[in-house]
Structure formats: structure tokens, C-alpha cells
Amino acid sequence: MRFIQRMKMAWNVLTGRYSGLGYDFTKWFSPSNIFAGKTSNTLATVETIFAAVSRLSNAMASLPLKLYQDYTPVNNPIADLLANSPNPNMTSFDFIRTMEVCRNTHGNAYALKIYDDLYQVAALLPLDPSRVEPVIEEKTRELWYEIEGDEGRYFVHNMDMIHVKHIPTVGQSLAYHSVGYKGISPIDVLKNTVDYDGKVRTFSLEQMNSAILASFILKLGANVSKEKKAEILNNFKEFYQANGGVIIQESGMEITPIERNIIDTKVFEVEKITRGRVATVFNMPVHMLGETEGHSYSSMEQLSLEFVQGTLIPIVRQYEQELNRKLLTKRQRSRGLGFKFNVNALLRGDIKTRGDFYFKGIRSGWFTPNEVRAYEELPPMKGGDKLYMSRDLTPIDQREGQPEQEREEVIIRR
Structure with missing residues (x-):
């Protein structure tokens, strides 16, 4: 599968022709399919992971992205495409943020290059990461992407696909030879943390519900039968409810309220542990997730600098190299052209x-x-x-x- 096959595949996905005889790309680009499944459920129910993904995706999408020749901004069709509208349905902000959400939930983000009649890039369309698998062609050893379509499987050459990822996998099946080409999902890494956090939350809610209900110990001066106990309890409940919680203690009976904490303070310690683990997996300072205990204003500025240098710069570099390699020709790169994110605004x-x-x-x-x-x-x-x-x-x-x-x-x- 060399250049001719690549050309054939590219012509099959011309702008506006997402379906036809033997192929159907329509559902690949449906926004509802991009975040389907367990990953979306985790993102929607675990606030700490949502905060981390939201922080990273918004930070990356907010950075200005321009095409430069050495130090001078260049305005041409491909620069305009990325800076304004990578596809008919998205702004540049939406595109980068969607790619980052996919990368930070599934571990991989894919965008298919759509060509016009002159074989020029006309759009970049994000794909559902769960439907894409990197594979190595047996004879040429080139990287291709196997895409599970609605009517079969399709193969796209790596130069026709924008792919950004987290730390790559090691020890994949030898049948695919895809070691180093597919990123690990951070949510899979955090599975035990998410499960533990969920169980603690369930326990806390049950504890809170039971603590809201008033409880008492009724101590009687003599032993009574089961029937008499039931009668005393029913009379006590009716009196308590009918009088707005006011209780009259009669002679021969001692009433002791049972005090309970609505929320155990150890729950907050568990939340701190969860924030720390999520921050570690996403390689970001824990204060970015709301954990500010022990940090002063001066140290917060230093931690923000750490977020830019230790978290964003590697991500920025990955995007820049991927875009330069797959959206610019070798001749353009030799002339000094290259895409750059401007991170100076975050460092001022x-x-x-x-x-x-x-x-x-x-x-x-x-x-x-x-x-x-x-x-x-x-x-x-x-x-x-x-x-x-x-x-x-x-x-x-x-x-x-x-x-x-x-x-x-x-x-x-x-």
C-alpha cells in the first residue's frame, strides 16, 4: 500500500463526500460518537478528572497558533485553516479543545485530512478514537491507521492523519507491530483511583443520609414485652413527628440522642489523595485542581510557571511537530516555515x-x-x-x- 493506494484513499474522502459506494464516513464525524462509552461517563461523574481535562484542553485551545517563516508570521490557506476554521463545523478553539479532550480521555486524538479536487488540505476532521487502531504494513513497515467504519474497515496512511497521544504503549501484540504508536488512556491508569473514589462517595452519601435522621436511645426502667416495646416506639415516633421534634421525657424513661457527623472528615483526606493522583497522571501541579493548602501567592506564581514548562511545553511540542510534518512539505520546512503556539502570554x-x-x-x-x-x-x-x-x-x-x-x-x- 504505497502512494497509489494513498491517493485512492484520499480521493475517497474528498470534501463533502463522506459516504458512497463501499464506504461511509458520516458517523465518524458525528459529535455524539466522539465521547461515547465509559470514558465519557467517567468524565461526567468524576469532578477531579473533569477539572484536569478541562484545564488542559482550555489552556491548549487558548494558545494562539500561527504559521511562521523564521520569526515572521505567514498567512496562506493552510495557516488560515488552522487559525480560524479547521473544518466547516468548528473554530480553531473548538478543534484543539476537542483533540485535547480525546487525547486526555482515550489517550489518542485523531484528525483525518480531507482534500479538495487539487489534493490540497481542505479540512481536518476529528475521529472517534475508539474506532482507530495504528498498524504497521508488513512489507513497507510504514504506519497506517485501521479505521472501523459503519460498513467495513478502511486504512489511512499516517501522512493523511493528524495523531497526538499520551505516553505510548509498550508490548503490543506482534500482529499489529504498533509499539510506540498508540497512547495510553489516563482514565485507564486512574481506574483504581476512580473506583476507590466512587466507593468512598457512596459510603459518604449513605452516612450523610443516616446522620440527617434523628436517632435516640430509649432507656426504660423495667423490662417489657415485645408488644409493649413496639407500642412505646410507635407512640414516641408519632409524638416526635406531631410536635415538630419536641420530646417530653416521662418518668421511668431516659432519652439519649445519638450524635453523628454528617460527613466524616476523613472523606476530605480521600479527596486530597484523589486530586494528587489525578494531577500526577496528567502531569500537572496539584494546585491546578483546587488543592491550594500550603501554597502562598509567591509559590503559586512559581507553580504556574511549572505548569507551563512541565505540562504544556511537551504537549505544544508534540502538536507543532505533528502539524509541521503532515501539513507542510519538506521544501516549505527547509525554507523555515513552521507552526508555533505562542506560550509567552502564559509566562509574563x-x-x-x-x-x-x-x-x-x-x-x-x-x-x-x-x-x-x-x-x-x-x-x-x-x-x-x-x-x-x-x-x-x-x-x-x-x-x-x-x-x-x-x-x-x-x-x-x-
């Missing part, structure tokens, strides 16, 4: 830190004023494209008594 910190950073950058000659204005989303100003060096900076080898004019402010034009 507070106003004071940002101001000091820009101040040092301009005075030291590695920022122009207009570059700083661009970071702050302000329009450029005339004369702002020059690099400046402060006049109070003197080279370490400056001779004493050197004429003042040689130490005047230096203006360097780019």
Missing part, C-alpha cells in the same frame, strides 16, 4: 514582573519598543523598531578618560 507573570522584564530588555538592547508593544497587543509606534543601549553602560575594557562622545547613546538599526 504579573504587571510588576512584566514591567521589569520589558524594562531590562529595552535597556539591554534585546527588545525594541514595538516588540514590547506587540507582546501587550498594542499598535506599533513610529521609531519603535530600533534597538537601544543605555548610555550608562560601559564596556568592561573601556579605557579611563576616553572622550565622552564615544560613550553617547548607541542606536543600532536592525
